Amino acid sequence: MRFPPSGVFVVQTDLGSGSAWINPFLPSERTTQPGKQNDGWVGQAVIDDPVYFTAAVPGPYQTVEIEIEYMPIRQPLLDFGLARDAAGQQLEMHPMYSSELDDSRWVKIEKPLSAFVFNNATNVLNKQDVSSLAVWNASSVSPEVFDGPAGEAKDTRISLRGAHDFYFVPTKPFKTVFSLQAANRDKGNDTVGFRIFCGGEEIAQDAVGASGSRDVRMGKEFKHTISIPDPKHCVYRVAVVSSDDVFIRNVNTTAKHWVVGPRLNFGDVVGFATATQAGLAWTNSRHIVAETFHKEGLQTISFGNKSVALKRTHTTVRANRDAVDKGLAALKAPLGDVRIVADGYFAFTSESYFEPQPRRFNDSTQLEAEGVRAVLTDYVKPEQLQEGWMKSRFSFGLNPNMEKLRFVLSAPGIMSRSGAVYVRKITLKYKREAVDMQDWFGILRREAANAWHRF
Numbered sequence: 001m002r003f004p005p006s007g008v009f010v011v012q013t014d015l016g017s018g019s020a021w022i023n024p025f026l027p028s029e030r031t032t033q034p035g036k037q038n039d040g041w042v043g044q045a046v047i048d049d050p051v052y053f054t055a056a057v058p059g060p061y062q063t064v065e066i067e068i069e070y071m072p073i074r075q076p077l078l079d080f081g082l083a084r085d086a087a088g089q090q091l092e093m094h095p096m097y098s099s100e101l102d103d104s105r106w107v108k109i110e111k112p113l114s115a116f117v118f119n120n121a122t123n124v125l126n127k128q129d130v131s132s133l134a135v136w137n138a139s140s141v142s143p144e145v146f147d148g149p150a151g152e153a154k155d156t157r158i159s160l161r162g163a164h165d166f167y168f169v170p171t172k173p174f175k176t177v178f179s180l181q182a183a184n185r186d187k188g189n190d191t192v193g194f195r196i197f198c199g200g201e202e203i204a205q206d207a208v209g210a211s212g213s214r215d216v217r218m219g220k221e222f223k224h225t226i227s228i229p230d231p232k233h234c235v236y237r238v239a240v241v242s243s244d245d246v247f248i249r250n251v252n253t254t255a256k257h258w259v260v261g262p263r264l265n266f267g268d269v270v271g272f273a274t275a276t277q278a279g280l281a282w283t284n285s286r287h288i289v290a291e292t293f294h295k296e297g298l299q300t301i302s303f304g305n306k307s308v309a310l311k312r313t314h315t316t317v318r319a320n321r322d323a324v325d326k327g328l329a330a331l332k333a334p335l336g337d338v339r340i341v342a343d344g345y346f347a348f349t350s351e352s353y354f355e356p357q358p359r360r361f362n363d364s365t366q367l368e369a370e371g372v373r374a375v376l377t378d379y380v381k382p383e384q385l386q387e388g389w390m391k392s393r394f395s396f397g398l399n400p401n402m403e404k405l406r407f408v409l410s411a412p413g414i415m416s417r418s419g420a421v422y423v424r425k426i427t428l429k430y431k432r433e434a435v436d437m438q439d440w441f442g443i444l445r446r447e448a449a450n451a452w453h454r455f
Helices: 122-126 437-454
Strands: 008-013 042-046 051-056 063-073 077-083 091-098 106-109 115-118 133-135 154-161 164-168 174-182 190-198 201-210 222-228 236-241 246-253 258-260 263-266 279-283 287-291 300-303 306-309 317-320 329-333 338-342 374-376 390-397 404-410 420-431
Touching (some): 174 190, 174 236
Antiparallel strands (some): 174 222, 190 236, 300 306
């Protein structure tokens, strides 16, 4: 069984009778007990997000194919993937299910890009304007843009905490100066990294050290300059990589159009001041998730025609704009000190806004109402089974030395809508090349080496 000459090893579970190869979903507080459910079916129900199950690998295989039979209940979107590291931080995720894209008016195409298009509107994929595009777990597109000769550089005073992605329409020459400040909450230097991209191509990296001594006050502001004398016609992305102990206080740039996103973390100075800077931005986002980590950040945020109250720390809240609320929306956080993740991008003046990439497709997106006509994704519609059940298939490459796999099922927002995902069957098919006798002995030697390593 462990070394089949065909190179194929198949295991299966209904999550009710137990399996030596596939374990039930965890953590247990986000699922029901595996076995016979109240509705009479056998399996396990997912009721919170995310969950995972582990599988024992039956030897050195090259790939694993997985089939899942499931039924989503009040859950419009699912993702599925494999954790590539023990900590579960490196995830290879794929689209699993979308109620929006399962509408017959959305048709899958492969050229010029892998996407679903609405009523055959393939022309939207050839435009530089990405306002009618969304992206779901796939490579994005970046328009070719340029703002001509540089004018006078302008300052924008902000208070952003930690890592952020900045997107710029370049001028000639293009120059941006970031002013940063360390909070000095911990001993040792804070390091701030800068990664620069032209479209999807990384063109430069740099890193600077920030003050790190434990002190009773914020460190002094320091500057980092990015200068490109002869920029290309592309969206320049500057990824500022740092811990949340580093604050971005000012941006001085020749760019007339620039945005931040989809993560926006309005900073605090708790422990060093009695007040924080209010957060104000303009965004094309239709949906946001907000969270604060300090009691000083408990407040009511306005988002276009909606308001949402942060009543508890370390608790996410959601806000969704109405379909009739068109154009840019003002986002106001009167007390600052809030982290926001959105499906779009943020500008600090309405005049500087532009769309650098398609919006993220998520569980709250209403494609037709929001004017989206194409979704860039490698999504494959699930096979429809009887009585509302469906089947999805995935394939993952394996490291021959892997002994345990950790699969992740993500159902964003499922608890807020009292939803569930019923799972009744999981099938894993491990594959490697079929072998002759000589190859078979080679596999035995490799497995013996793995066993010695375990010992």
